[in-house]
Amino acid sequence: MKVIVQKFGGTSVKDKETRELAAAHVERAVEEGYKVVAVVSAMGRQGDPYATDTLLGLLNQNGSQISTREKDMLVSVGETISSVIFTELLQSKKLKASAMTGAQAGFRTDGQYGSARIVDMQTEALVHRLEEVDVVVVAGFQGVSGDGELTTLGRGGSDTSATAIGAALQAEYVDIFTDVEGIMTADPRVVGEAEILPSATYQEICNMAYQGAKVIHPRAVEIAMQGKVPIRIRSTASEAAGTLISSVIGGAAGSDRIERQVTGIAHISGVTQVTVEHTEGVVQQAAIFRELADNDISVDFITIQPQRLVFTVPDERSPEVKILLDTKQLEGTFIHNCAKISAVGAGMTGVPGVVSKIVGALAEKDISILQSADSHTTIWTLVHGEDMNKAVLALHQMFELGRQVKQ
Amino acid sequence: MKVIVQKFGGTSVKDKETRELAAAHVERAVEEGYKVVAVVSAMGRQGDPYATDTLLGLLNQNGSQISTREKDMLVSVGETISSVIFTELLQSKKLKASAMTGAQAGFRTDGQYGSARIVDMQTEALVHRLEEVDVVVVAGFQGVSGDGELTTLGRGGSDTSATAIGAALQAEYVDIFTDVEGIMTADPRVVGEAEILPSATYQEICNMAYQGAKVIHPRAVEIAMQGKVPIRIRSTASEAAGTLISSVIGGAAGSDRIERQVTGIAHISGVTQVTVEHTEGVVQQAAIFRELADNDISVDFITIQPQRLVFTVPDERSPEVKILLDTKQLEGTFIHNCAKISAVGAGMTGVPGVVSKIVGALAEKDISILQSADSHTTIWTLVHGEDMNKAVLALHQMFELGRQVKQ
Structure with a gap:
């Protein structure tokens, strides 16, 4: 059948x-x-x-x-x-x-x-x-x-x-x-030259979905990935092919694999960066995270250092975080209205210099990087909210996303 | 519990x-x-x-x-x-x-x-x-x-x-x-002095429901009867006791049993009486009923005589019946817009003279009876639609329903 x-x-x-x-x-x-x-x-x-x-x-x-x-x-x-x-x-x-x-x-x-x-x-x-x-x-x-x-x-x-x-x-x-006609290289409202991706890997789309792209739910992508079933994101109103999501770029293994490092740029706004200085080591740090979890506050971008803790929370939860730190007699520095920019690409795995390209592109536009993190398929940077659109555009141009997906 | x-x-x-x-x-x-x-x-x-x-x-x-x-x-x-x-x-x-x-x-x-x-x-x-x-x-x-x-x-x-x-x-x-506050002795729009029945038997209510009273579905009453569970028909808007339906009049066995012959008068309008003369005996008669059933036409008030068949159908189905008889080259006499009046009462079982009281009450008001039938708890009469309200009222008065249920 x-x-x-x-x-x-x-x-x-x-x-x-x-x-x-x-x-x-x-x-x-x-x-x-x-x-x-x-x-x-x-x-x-x-x-x-x-x-x-x-x-x-x-x-x-x-x-x-x-x-x-x-x-x-x-x-x-x-x-x-x-x-x-x-x-x-x-x-x-x-x-x-x-x-x-x-x-x-x-x-x-x-x-x-x-x-x-x-x-x-x-x-x-x-x-x-x-x-x-x-x-x-x-x-x-x-x-x-x-x-x-x-x-x-x-x-x-x-x-x-x-x-x-x-x-x-x-x-x-x-x-x-x-x-929409497929998954785009970036939000077209931010990047005019954003393009529809003809294909992407499960992992890329999953990361983009977790990082703000709204076209498909990440859990759905994970299930397809486990079941090895290809997904196509398509428009109800047209017969366009849409975006094919499978385990390899280009769909059928190796057929038209494109040597791209970055597939798309996603972004989430409304993030508060919290920096807590002078924490008393890992026990107190663990207690803070436990209480955040108990209060169902989702925490992201965690950087743990001796006596110093940095993390982000949604803007609307930051008052609760302040109260929580107050009860522990801890001082927090809050930077509200930040944005998280994610450069996602299965092709960046093992390729040196991607972080450096990102930092360079942002520096050229005079955009401060408040924080950064990376995995083998995603690089995240935290910037001030007012820099968000500029940053997405700069990264989109740096990796030539408007051009590389053209067929 | x-x-x-x-x-x-x-x-x-x-x-x-x-x-x-x-x-x-x-x-x-x-x-x-x-x-x-x-x-x-x-x-x-x-x-x-x-x-x-x-x-x-x-x-x-x-x-x-x-x-x-x-x-x-x-x-x-x-x-x-x-x-x-x-x-x-x-x-x-x-x-x-x-x-x-x-x-x-x-x-x-x-x-x-x-x-x-x-x-x-x-x-x-x-x-x-x-x-x-x-x-x-x-x-x-x-x-x-x-x-x-x-x-x-x-x-x-x-x-x-x-x-x-x-x-x-x-x-x-x-x-x-x-x-409504319970089941009434007759439709109060027809009989101004209709009263709420404090109690009735399953069989009575079942008959009344099948004969036009709309307060409860007859199948529901049958299930309660089989399960021997008393039903109370009550008003959402009040704390009145409503009508208790159980296996005996008056609820708890014999407690306040009232010697009434008739409990209530129900009516259904919009009925057509069909009379078919010169049918060729029971084989042809059976064929007619089979075709009515095949066409999902509900038939009621059936009187079978040699070479003569009388029955009722809902007014809106009578054109189909005409066509059906035509195909058999049979002539039907149709009296449209009749009404079926039912006098229901568990107390009439074995009591002589109830039919005679009904006929007398209707005759007194000059109401023609087109047809009649009876079971041990119900007596049905078919009258012209324009006589319906008069007939319901006459029977209601004859059996003193407005008075007998008062407590």
Whole structure:
């Protein structure tokens, strides 16, 4: 059975017009001889009656906090509705189509409501259904725990649904349809000459997604990577090839591998750098991190030195950090409104001089580097917020991203 | 465990105000030491975004017919939403409350989508949950088939959900909350002096429900009767006792049994009487009924005589009946716009003279009887539509229903 998974997000199924575009992709795949698993999100965004945020808005009208278990029961209906509406559209086009909930399609998760993790895919029923029809429309985002409780996979969960099915069925492709034509070398609002990447590695896209690029959820990429299923990021509104994500640059091994060091530049703004001097060694440092974790404050860019600690937190959490340090009689230096710039590229591994190129490019534009860090596929720099766009543009130009991806 | 089931229909959970009234009933029952299973319908009616009819309205936008399987997936979300919203309200009142879907609560049905029948109640999970919390809010109307498919119990399904749970848990009462204060001796729009029945038997209410009284679904009453669980029809907006439905008049056996022959008068309008003369005996007559059934035309009031057949159908189906008879070269006499008046009463069993009283009462008002039939607890008469209200009133007065139920 030749299977393709096609995921349509909320904006791709929000109204009749967009659903028609989505259905055309399904139809084409069926004509090409594929069995299609279409994974759909809830229809639309806040304001649309069946969107996730609207359903959540039904709650807390009593100033109370609903249990997370019940919250998952509620929000998961958005995807169920969407799956039926989309199935009807496909049936009206004489396609043999059938809808399934996440539970029916085989998503077994842990019991962590709101951000459940898939622990097993039991796809017998889904495979059986695919033998009978050409298209199974699966409600994304949904799972069921071992106790039979309804769970959801968290934000971006439908991406995860799609790649998990793709991996379980060893699909030829997992197509993530969205409102852009692919993953870009940088945010086009910042870099006018940003280009669509024709291909990238799982690791690159994963890093870019964690570092601010919003096209696909990083967890979804990780699952595809483990399952060795290629992802394509494509536009619902066009037939463009989009960005192919696989284990090698250029897709099929070595076929058109490009010698590039950096694939894309991502950025996250609204970050506060905290420097704490005179800490009493690692025990106190560990205590600080433990308390930050206990308060669910995500910490990044950690630099630990004897008696000195540097890290970043989201701007909005910095007041809590201040209070936390005060209770320990520690003084912190806070630089608010910073931005984290990430240069991502599988091709930088083992290539000397990439950091030096980055530092050079930023220095040339007179941009101070507040902090830096690197892994074998990513180099991060922290800059003042007002330098962010300049820095992204400088790095984009330094690595000639506007040119190198042209084919 | 002392359990009470409380069912709240769509109008009882449609907005914050009505939900507050409903929640007050739950709260009172908990204070009285009950574990409560609250069964809820979808919120509101056509026009409200999460009502069953509105959800159905999302379909057929493509002029197509969705599969019944997918239709059930869609409409059942209305009750899921309702169950979570109501649970949140209860939690905000510091009640220990939890929501369950029909599948989780144990409704195992056959695979007849849209009007599934309950084949088994697997209430282990529900009982377990009731041990942990004070109130479980169950999404009414929903079931799950042996193959794990979502089903719905058809119109009035939440009544059935409530009595099925009541029977399975041997609840003390199943309270059906609605917008009236109980079941009345006749439609108060027709009979000004109609009274609320303080009590009635399952059989009586079942007959009245099948004969046009709309307060509770007859299938729900049958399930309660089999399970020997008393039902109370009560108003969400008051603390009135409502109508107690059990196996004996007056509730607790013999306690305040009233010697009444007739309990209530029900009516259905919009009925066509069809008379077919010169049929060729029972073989042809059987063929006619088979074809009516094949075309899903519900037939009532059947009188079979040699070479003569009389029956009623809903007015809107009579053109089809005409065509059907034409194809058999049979002539039918059609009297449209008739009304069926039912006098229901467990107390008429074995009491002579009830039919004669009815005929006398109608004759006195110069009302022609087009047809009549009787069972041991119901006497039906068919009259012209324009005589309907007069006939209901005449029977109501004849059996002194406005007086006899006063206490």
